[in-house]
Amino acid sequence: MDRLKSSWSPPLAIFPHLARECVRTAAVPNGHCAVPIPPHNAQPRRDRRAKAENGLGGARTLRGHARRGHYQKGWISGLSGTNTAHADLLLINGRIWPGGPARHMEEALAVVGGRVLAVGRTADLMPLAGPDTRVIDLRGRTAIPGFNDAHAHPITLGLHGTRIDVSPRAVRSIRDIQEKIRAAAATRPPGTWILAAGYDDAHLAEGRHPTRDDLDEAAPNHPVFVTRTDLHMGVANSRALEAAGIKEDEPDPPGGSFHREGGRLTGLIVDNAMQRVFAHVPPPTVDDLVEAVAWAAREFNRWGITSVTDAGVGLVSGADDLLAYQAARQRGRLTVRFTLCLLADAALGGRPTAPAALEAGFATGFGDEYLRLGPVKFFADGSASGRSAAFSRPYLDGTSYGILTHTLEELTEQVRRYHRRGWQVAIHAIGDAAIEQVLDVYETVLRECPRENARHRIEHCGYVQPAQLERLGRLGVLPVPQPVFMHIFGDGYLRHLDEERVRRAYPMRTFLERGLKPSASSDAPVCPANPFLGVYAMLTRKSPSGRVHGADQCVDIYQALAAYTSGSAYTTFDETRKGLLAPGFLADVAVLSQDIFNASPDELLATEVDLTLCGGQIVHDRLGETR
Ligand SMILES: [Zn+2]
Structure with a gap:
């Protein structure tokens, strides 16, 4: 030695x-x-x-x-x-x-x-x-x-590990959700919050969101809040609405809404309006958050994932999110390399962590190989399956276009501050109108203050138009797509969007052919952390129903794996350290239960990870x- x-x-x-x-x-x-x-x-x-x-x-x-x-x-x-x-x-x-x-x-x-x-x-x-x-x-x-998951929410994933699971894996109907809530209520004193997570109305037998009445039936004496799988909406029962002080005639806040039927609140609360509820849920302690980080790290390791970007540090508990990562590191609980994307706006009930970091003189890149500051994060719109992603053409209902979270001026002004100080910027944009707004913002700040290799990102970048692809390339802006959405949500998108738009969504092949360096990610817990689902989706674009959404956007196994490894490394300036098993690179390795290079896509879905090395x-x- x-x-x-x-x-x-x-x-x-x-x-x-x-x-x-x-x-x-x-x-x-x-x-x-x-x-x-x-x-x-x-x-x-x-x-x-x-x-x-x-x-x-x-x-x-x-x-x-x-x-x-x-x-x-x-x-x-x-x-x-x-x-x-x-x-x-x-x-x-x-x-x-x-x-x-x-x-x-x-x-x-x-x-x-x-x-x-x-x-x-x-x-x-x-x-x-x-x-x-x-x-x-x-x-x-x-x-x-x-694997390198370029966009996930590890703390939320970890907390879901301790919340009531009402995802399609756990329930099939609103009746099932009610049973789970009822069981939880039986073990907790009246008045304590019951939180459940992960429902998807498209996968519920009733084919709709639960309502406050459904939840009241199960737990009339407990405030209950059930979040949807996309994290962009949730349903509160009457006790929760009461606890949050939300009145029947409550006006919608900017960038959010309270749904009503016949003038009465249904309990469904969208985007920024959810903040009203979260403000009244007792926050997890830092120790709870450390456990959540550790739970998520184990889950990622189980799937051969060794690097993850947290796409919104502050979404759960503001600055405590950041403290939790550091405490997890100190306690030897970090077995995944985390890049932290600091929340810059108060979307989805989160508390921004980026402004203080900007003020203190930090910038993208600070940290080490296990814990590092990545970009700052803004939200330009909501989700397609929740009909809150912003489109230039209406949804199938013919009247709604989704929600733009910011005005162009406001977002430009915000992004400009970070761009000038050397930060990478990541903006959530799914609909083509939101993508257009974000490209306008990036074009403006890059023109005012040119920065080579800024690698600004568009998170999701789902319904991108051909002309926008050209702008992405010209501005060096990276799409950060979740190809797994086409597998899990593909059929659900068709409830709100025409086939043509869905077929061209999350165009991995086009991203690759145009040299736009796409990464891959799960957005966990929006989708399971399992990267083989994402790889399967890139190979087939097939829903569990068997329906294929845009076969011309399929890629091969090497391209899919490269997106999920070296592609993701590029989004965090890590292409000299991660994504290759070549001399000098970090020894981050997944040993698989089967030869995925010679497996059919359906066989590939059964892959397990025997060993993960970080x-x-x-x-x-x-x-x-x-x-
Ligand atoms: Zn996300």
């Missing part, structure tokens, strides 16, 4: 420098992140010289990679000495997909200091095994770079094979 230390401590010591460098430069007004970035297509290639230099046969190593100039100077300055290092960990006899544009498999992978040291044939890498090296025989199993550490072991 001494030999390992003396030979390899210099290169490892330079890695933290990357994060520091990013912080220092990203905060400069108008500046951009100066992290040394190799070409995006950096990938392992056969190099015969490496064989002579490192004595490792045809293996690609960190040192060989650097010598070929795939990394800029900062990466290779610390590389010296001639000793061959021992690996901390070797994965051998596998079918290892190196990620990115690669369409070949490697057999073995060596890890040192949490990073990939080398990839190649088993025989070539075995010399890296020393007395302390852990060797895991993959026995022919498939391994891929750890920084070379085993964070999930389904079969207990390493214990």
Whole structure:
């Protein structure tokens, strides 16, 4: 081990420098992140010289990679000495997909200091095994770079783990929801809140939202609030409306609404109006939030996910969300790398965390490889299935166009402040009218204050028009789509939108062909964290009913996996660290229960993850094979 230390401590010591460098430069007004970035297509290639230099046969190593100039100077300055290092960990006899544009498999992978040291044939890498090296025989199993979920809500997902589950997985009807609420009410003193989450009216036997009366029937003496799967609306019972002080003639707040039938509140509350209810629900403590983060991290690990962007830190408990991540880190509960997208507006009942961070001089990039500040987050509209996404043409009812959360002027003014201070900006926009507004905002701020490589994002970017695709490319704005929506919500969209619009929604193939660098994500708990659902959706665009929504937008398995790994890494400026199993990259790996490259899409849905490695550490072991 001494030999390992003396030979390899210099290169490892330079890695933290990357994060520091990013912080220092990203905060400069108008500046951009100066992290040394190799070409995006950096990938392992056969190099015969490496064989002579490192004595490792045809293996690609960190040192060989650097010598070929795939990394800029900062990466290779610390590389010296001639000793061959021992690996901390070797994965051998596998079918290892190196990620990115690669369409070949490697057999073995060596890890040192949490990073990939080398990839190649088993025989070539075995010399890296020393007395302390852990060797895991993959026995022919498939391994891929750890999944990277570019847009999820980990704390909400974790809290849902403790809330009453009324998702389509758990209930089939409003009657089922009532039973679950009734059971909860029986165990809690009258007056205490009952929170349930995840219902989808499209999947309920009654084909409608629950009403306050449905919930009153189940729990007349408890305030009850049941949120819909898209998190953009929820249903309150009479006690909850009363507790929140919402009167029958309550005016709608900007960007939200209280639904009524015959002049009476139905209990259904949309978007910004939900804040009125959340303000009266006792908030979770920081400890509750830490447990939620830890619960979510375990859930992500179970699915081979090693990096996640929290798409709205502050949505649950304001600044406590941020505290919870830090506490989870300190308590050793973070087994996923989180990029934190700070909430910049008070949408969906959240409390903004971005303004204070801006004020204090932070910017995108601050942090380290486990916890880092990402973009700031705004909302431009709602959801398509909830008919609150903003469209230029009406929904099928012929009269509603959805809701724009901000005026153009207001959103531009807000975004401008962050853009000028070096922040990446992420704006939720689903309908084409919202996407248009966001592109107008980005175009204005980029013209006023040009910033190279700002990588501003459009979260969801679902119903994008052809002319808008051109603008995305020209402005370097990244779509951050959830292809899994086409699988889970595809049929539901048709209740409100014409077939033509649904067929062209979330166009992964077009995004790829136009070089727009799409990522992939689950929006969990809006959809399950399981990335194989998203991969399946990218391959088939098929609903559980068997209906296919736009077959011409299907992509192949390599493209789907690349979107979910290196594509997502690009959205957080991590393409030199994540998404490839190549020398120098973080050793974040998922070992799968089956060969997904040769499985049919339907077979692929049954994939489980046997092992998940984050920084070379085993964070999930389904079969207990390493214990
Ligand atoms: Zn979201």
